[in-house]
Amino acid sequence: MPIDFDLADAISYNERHPHSSSAVPQLVAFFQSQQGLNTDGKLGPDTLAALQELFRQPVAPFTGENSLSPDRATVCARCHAATAETVYYALGAGGSANLKNCPWWPTWPWNAKRQCDCSAFVCGMLEFPRGDGDWGTTKLVTDAVRFDKHSRKILGPGPETRFKLVAYIQIPRGLTPAALASANAAAIVQLANVRPSDVIVRMGTFDKNGKRLKPGHTGIVVEIKAGAGTASAPWYENVSVVDCRPSSSGDGPGHAVALRDASAWHYEAVIIRLKTLV
Numbered sequence: 192m193p194i195d196f197d198l199a200d201a202i203s204y205n206e207r208h209p210h211s212s213s214a215v216p217q218l219v220a221f222f223q224s225q226q227g228l229n230t231d232g233k234l235g236p237d238t239l240a241a242l243q244e245l246f247r248q249p250v251a252p253f254t255g256e257n258s259l260s261p262d263r264a265t266v267c268a269r270c271h272a273a274t275a276e277t278v279y280y281a282l283g284a285g286g287s288a289n290l291k292n293c294p295w296w297p298t299w300p301w302n303a304k305r306q307c308d309c310s311a312f313v314c315g316m317l318e319f320p321r322g323d324g325d326w327g328t329t330k331l332v333t334d335a336v337r338f339d340k341h342s343r344k345i346l347g348p349g350p351e352t353r354f355k356l357v358a359y360i361q362i363p364r365g366l367t368p369a370a371l372a373s374a375n376a377a378a379i380v381q382l383a384n385v386r387p388s389d390v391i392v393r394m395g396t397f398d399k400n401g402k403r404l405k406p407g408h409t410g411i412v413v414e415i416k417a418g419a420g421t422a423s424a425p426w427y428e429n430v431s432v433v434d435c436r437p438s439s440s441g442d443g444p445g446h447a448v449a450l451r452d453a454s455a456w457h458y459e460a461v462i463i464r465l466k467t468l469v
Contacts, residue, residue, distance in 0.1 A: 215359035224268070236424070241456060249343040261318050263468060269316050270433035273299075273448045279306045279449035280437045282406060286321025304349045305445075309409045312435035313390055316411050317465050319353075328407030332394045340397045343459065354463040357384050359396040360426065362458045378426035381462075387413050391432055392462050393456050397465030408455050410434025427453035427460075 216232030223230045225242045234242075261269075278301050285300045285307035300315025301307035307315075308326055314321040321327070332338050335354040337346040345359055356383035362374045392409035414431035430453035438446040453460065 192399045193243050195237065209449075217268070217275060221265075221268045221272060224264070230355075247334070261388075261467075263386060263388040266316055266411065266468075270411050270413050271310055271450070273312070273316070274433060274450055276448060277305055277445040278312075278435060278447045279304070279445060280308060280435055281306035282308050284308055284311065286314055286326075290455065302309075307435050309435050310311070313392075313409045314409055317390075318432075328374065328392050328394050328397070328409050331390060331409060332407075332461050338394065340401075342393065342401070345461075351466065354468055355466055356461070357386075357389055357464050358382070358460070358462040360456070360460040360462070364458060375426050379429065381424065382415055382429060383464055385412060385430070386464070386466070386468075388468055390465070391430070391453060391456055392463065393459050394460050394461070408434070410451075410453075410455070412453075413450070424456070 208275065215234075219234050219238060220230050220232040222228075222242065223232070223238055226238075228238055228241060243255075245444045262370070276299075284304075285302050287302065300311045300321065310326060310331065311321040313331070314326050319326075324330070330415050331354065332349075334349050334352055335356045336349045336359075338344070338349075339346055345356070348356065360378040360381055362371070362378065366374060381425070389410060389412045391412055393407045395403045395407040396405045397403050408413065410432040411434070412430060413433050416429045416431065431450060432455075433450050434455070437442060
């Protein structure tokens with residue numbers, strides 16, 4: 192399938208933006224892994240031939256559902272590749288069902304200004320647009336479980352149209368050192384059930400009238416570190432997550448998508464799994 196784009200302009204852009212250079216071999220390696228080729232990230236003759244053959248084939252339209260049923264490795268590879276992209280955080284941005292598809296992914300989740308928020312990013316990595324059903328942090332949680340917004344308690348399973356509960360970590364604030372250590376140890380036990388590609392999410396906070404006071408946050412778990420079964424460190428240091436949020440590093444704007452630990456969910460983490468990955 193011919194793809195209409197300005198090749199010379201793309202080459203010039205990549206040469207002017209060194210942060211893009213690491214994305215190219217990651218994308219090539221991802222494509223190679225899907226085609227059964229030697230996964231070395233190098234665009235050699237065999238890879239180029241397979242890529243050209245792909246472009247000659249028609250691409251199935253994106254339906255807004257999990258049409259490709261991604262596997263765990265695909266989700267994690269896509270998340271890592273996204274960290275090399277220029278993305279700006281903007282609450283409510285991205286996640287449209289109308290974004291232009293690329294040949295082997297249904298969509299990048301950010302908008303034309305390369306803006307995105309956390310839930311748009313997560314849904315895009317799992318191959319459906321956030322805007323197809325308003326899949327914000329509240330719906331991510333309440334699809335998997337019935338959740339009391341005020342007591343922050345899980346009351347039972349939710350409708351489970353797309354997600355199932357894997358773990359719920361809750362660490363109350365103000366614990367004594369001994370109680371904190373006990374809560375941390377209990378959290379680490381739950382990590383045994385967590386797998387790369389699971390979604391980690393915290394619902395926002397609400398007043399008694401249901402008005403949201405603070406937004407929630409979500410990301411994709413990409414690694415549970417070796418030694419995560421010990422309580423010598425806070426549970427969240429054992430979990431690597433790729434998420435989209437305002438950049439707090441010294442890298443400057445455009446680095447909203449990054450690999451971090453799970454400290455953003457220190458006190459509360461609902462961990463859910465796409466049902467096609469169960």
